[in-house]
Amino acid sequence: MPVTMMDIAKDLKVSVVTVSKVLRNQGRISDATRKRVLRRAKELNYQMNWVARSLVTRRTYTIGLLLPEFAHPFFAEIARAVAQTVRPHGYHIVISSFEEDPDLEASEVDSLLARQVDGLIIASSQPPHRLAMFKRVQERNTPYVLIDRPIVGLRACFVGVDNRAIGSLATEHLIERGCCRIGHLRGPEVGIAEERLEGYRRALTRHGFRPHSSYIVAGGRGDDTGYDGMRKLLGVGPVTDGVFCYNDPVAIGAMRAILEAGLKLPDDIALVGAGNVHYSDVLAIPLTTIDQGTSQIGVLAAELLITRIASKRSMRSQKILIPPKLVERESTRRQP
Amino acid sequence: MPVTMMDIAKDLKVSVVTVSKVLRNQGRISDATRKRVLRRAKELNYQMNWVARSLVTRRTYTIGLLLPEFAHPFFAEIARAVAQTVRPHGYHIVISSFEEDPDLEASEVDSLLARQVDGLIIASSQPPHRLAMFKRVQERNTPYVLIDRPIVGLRACFVGVDNRAIGSLATEHLIERGCCRIGHLRGPEVGIAEERLEGYRRALTRHGFRPHSSYIVAGGRGDDTGYDGMRKLLGVGPVTDGVFCYNDPVAIGAMRAILEAGLKLPDDIALVGAGNVHYSDVLAIPLTTIDQGTSQIGVLAAELLITRIASKRSMRSQKILIPPKLVERESTRRQP
DNA sequence: CCCACTTGAATAAACGTTAACCCTGCCAAT
DNA sequence: ATTGGCAGGGTTAACGTTTATTCAAGTGGG
Structure with missing residues (x-):
């Protein structure tokens, strides 16, 4: 029913x-017919059928964006950045969230490939050494860029933040602020949390402290795990005077536990988060945090992907590490 | 390069x-050949080319989701709900954010139509009586559902919250808590803010108060406008003892202004927001707010759209108003 | 006046699938 | 022997574009 080129013709x-x-500005067409065509197209309100075009050009100008969950502000921000970056190039993005389920993730990748996306941006939850999903993508020669979570043993483009630097930056800030029994509420058992922990350890030893395992409390991503973890940490003596939290939600949970225990923030315990989510500055005590350049991750990943799509020949896989930045607020503002 | 049905054949x-x-389970095919085909398809790791299928079936199993901005938690939550609701039906969503720019919105709608989406879900920013964009959608017979922001003068499906009820609910709650000089930090000059204001007015008059225009302060959507608005409101005498804020960010800004002025919350001034964004309970003083059933909006809009797409005949346009719910927290917890 | 070249356009074929028919055996009932 | 029906396929023609090739007419030079 919609108008086609046939109708105009x-x-x-x-x-x-x-x-x-005429519509593509290609080939030799006289000015007269060009004008006639354009006028008629406008009159009929012609809209290109991209499905038909894609079938023959083998380009959909569509990229798949695969995220663990996009209600999370971190990923929502990335989605925003990606969408804005690709729009000027004529791309649209098909999103899919897989709720941290590796199987769902793999099946969504297949769906997106079936839809002939020109490229993929993935914050993957595939466990280490399960590379089958990526193999399939590579077989089809569909360019893809990993973000946020690197995958060991995979030669692929990656854009993310330098997580070791986050750990070091946060820990050194606490040291500067005079803390000397610094705890860490760590994240889940994956690469990112591992690296932040590593940065924390290195900063401690570099400044002559000995990392003590009882100050490192296992946890997850959410604020409830932060709450539980902090309560556990408060039971360890001598009590900590500074805590580096895996991320901002964890820090928010920890903050609740500290205040509930009747302790003062930042005077009794200073707190550093990571992520700089949008609301970090309207909390009970505004949270010092590490900015991980969230929107930059989206922008760079999108640009990288688009150049990959544009270049016929396969380029070397490229890894971009964004340097984190400290954002100081009340939760660590105290006299050394 | 990818495997096609031709290769298998x-x-x-x-x-x-x-x-x-065989691949569609249609027509009469012997069990023997069916098995052979399926086996070969699996061996070659065949993936359907959806572009080709869409061209002939005129269905892309793709719906366009058009939002003002999806870094905003409200819209991010809606996106999540929509995506999860349509996935079991085999749909994917193409998102686009238009940054509150009506022209960009219109051009994105055209792009999505050109991409042959089967339906659209739109939180529109089109000014009243500018219906050209919607006319074009209707001409193509592409089903669409408006969410959150109704458009006057348009017979279209709509899913949103009952904004008058939000205003009433919030205001009556403040009255119950013993407030008798109730202010309102209102939102931008669009329908939603108008309706919440209307609910506020009605609740006041219903309880024998006279709405006073000096207690109604104009504003916007963000926390800075909440801060500015609250400072203005504090200059009005006799000073208010309860404020209903257009939304949670505004309330957060207002909270900062109140605390900065050395006033106590909720004892001097009680505060109610609207939206129940995810972090409302980790603020300096946890915020009483009105839950607007965000994810429900996404779910219902998606279901409505899918039934519209499925039904050949055009149905009557349907409007769904979700009843809001009060979520009481510290910011209003005081003795009447 | 013929050849070569250019301009402006038409024609044919493809892209990978599906929809709508058509064909060929085979079997049972007439 | 004819008819009818059905199982198990095959043929043909779309779907709306683009790419590659071909063609007709005009133009300028020798």
Whole structure:
């Protein structure tokens, strides 16, 4: 029912190809017919059928964005950045969230490939050494960029933050603020949390402290795990005077536990989060945090992917580490 | 380069149509060949080319989701709900954010139509009586559902919250808590803010108070406008003892202004927001707010759209108003 | 006046699938 | 022997574009 090039062609008694050429500004067309075609197209309110075009050009100008969950502000921000970056190039993004389920993730990747996306951006939850999903993507020669979570043993493009630097930056800030029994509420058992922990350890030893395992409390990503973890940490003596939390939600949970225990923030315990989520500055005590350049991750990943799509030949896989930045607020503002 | 039905057909010396029929479980195919086809398809790791299928079936199993901005937790939550609701039906969503720019919104709608989406979900920013964009959608017979922001003068499906009820609910709660000089930090000059204001007014008059215009302060959507608005409101005498804020960010800004002025919350001034964004309970003083059933909006809009797409005949346009719910927290917890 | 070249356009074929028919055996009932 | 029906396929023609090739007419030079 919608208007096609055929309709325009018949009206003007020219061939469909002529119409196509005019609309693409290609080939040699006289100014007269060009004008006629354009006018008729406007009159009929012609809209290109991208499905048909994609079938023959083998380009959909569509990229798949695969995220663990996009209600999370971190990923929502990335989605925003990606969408804004690719729009000027004529791309749209198909999103899919897989709720941290590796199987769902793999099946969504297959769906997106079936939809012929020109490229993929993935914050993957695939466990280490399960590379089958990526193999399938590579077989199809579909460019893809990993973000946020690197995958060991995979030669692929990656854009993310330097997580070791986050750990060091946070820990050194606490040291500067005079803390000397620094705890860490660590994240889940994956690469990122591991690296932040590593940065924390290195900063401690570099400044002559000995990392003590009882000050390192296992946890997860959410604020409830932060709450539980902090309560556990408060039971360890001598009590900590500074805590580096895996991320901002964890820090928020920890903050609740500290205040509930009747302790003062930052005077009794200073707190550093990571992520700089948008609301970090309207909390009970505004949270010092490490900014991980969230939107930059999205922008760089999108640009990287687009250049990959544009270049016929496969380029070397490229890894971009964004340097984190400290954002100081009340939760660590105290006299050394 | 990817495997096509043709490849399978040649290998097995059958016709492409036979392969197609097997893969769709249609037509009469013997068990023997069915098995052979399926086996070969698996061996070659065949993936359907959805672009080609869409061209002939005129269905992309794709819906366009158009939002003002999806870094905003409200819209991010809606996106999540929509995506999860449509996935079991085989749909994917193409998102686009238009940064509150009506022209960009219109052009994105056109792009999505050109991409042959099967339906649209839109939280529109079109000014009243600018219906051209919607006309174009209707001409193509593409089903669409408006969410959150109704458009006057348009017979279209709509899913949103009952904003008058939000205003009433919040105001009556403040009255119950013993407030008798109730202010309102209102939102931008659009329908939603108007309705919440209307609910506020009605609740006041219903309880024998006279709405006073100096207690109604104009504003916007963000926390800075909440801060500015509250400072203005504090200059009005006799000073208010309860404020209903257009939304949670505004309330957060207002909270900062109140605390900065050395006033106590909720004892001097009680505060109610609207939206129940995820972090409302980790603020300096946890915020009483009105839950607007965000994810429900996404779910219902998605379901409505899918039934519209499925039904050949055009149905009557349907409007769904979700009843809001009060979520009481510290910011209003005081003795009447 | 013929050849070569250019301009402006038409024609044919493809992209990978599906929809709508058509064909060929085979079997049972007439 | 004819008819009818059905199982198990195959053929043909779309879907709306683009790419590649071909063609007709005009133009300028020798």
